[in-house]
Amino acid sequence: MDNTLYIKMRHRVQVEPNAVVKLGQLALLIGEESIEKELAQLSVYKVKKSDRNIIIIDLMKVIALLKKTYPHLDVQTIGPAQTIVEVVYKKKQSSFIAFIAVWFLLFIGAAMAVMNFHEDVSMQQVHQKLFYMLTGIKDKQPLVIQIPYSFGLGLGMILFFNHVFRKRINEEPSPLEVEMFNYQQDLDQYVIMHENKESMKNLDDR
DSSP states (O other): OOOEEEEEEOSEEEEOTTOEEEHHHHEEEEEOHHHHHHHHTOEEEEOOGGGTTEEEEEHHHHHHHHHHHOTTOEEEEESOSEEEEEEOOOOOOOOHHHHHHHHHHHHHHHHHHHHHHHHHTTHHHHHHHHHHHHHSOOOSSOHHHHHHHHHHHHHHHHHHHTEETTEESSSSOOHHHHHHHHHHHHHHHHHHHHHOGGGOOOTTOO
């Protein structure tokens, strides 16, 4: 019988409060079928109230548990050395009034930001000069330029964020999604370094 087990820790998993985290949830396992199924049900951690919402499971703890339970098992590791376990609590559903209030504030804030930007760069004067250059006519409100520009501004935002409501235009991520991904990566790295007590050992501890 082949006693080799290949294990790859997942980057992040979500569990419910007071759940028992199984090895099959924390990692991808490849090995002899009977061993693989048995190990997938191996309990690794019991979520406690004191854990709050983030738990770091280190690969070394998993290997130590496997060696204790199955001494003759040959464990081969691949991938990350920690898994972030996120405890998901039930969120209170926000009221429709709160949703409308937040939407209204965001709408007004975005409109003010666009208008202030246009005022800072003197966009109206730019349109007036552009209209004069094209037609030779001076017009304080060149609507033939301002109206298409307004529609183009909205269309440009849609193309920039790559979404029409919840529908994605194409599979390419938007700049905002890329920035959110980078932020999440940095946040996960911070959590791993500060929540994982095994990664920070005081030299005075002996």
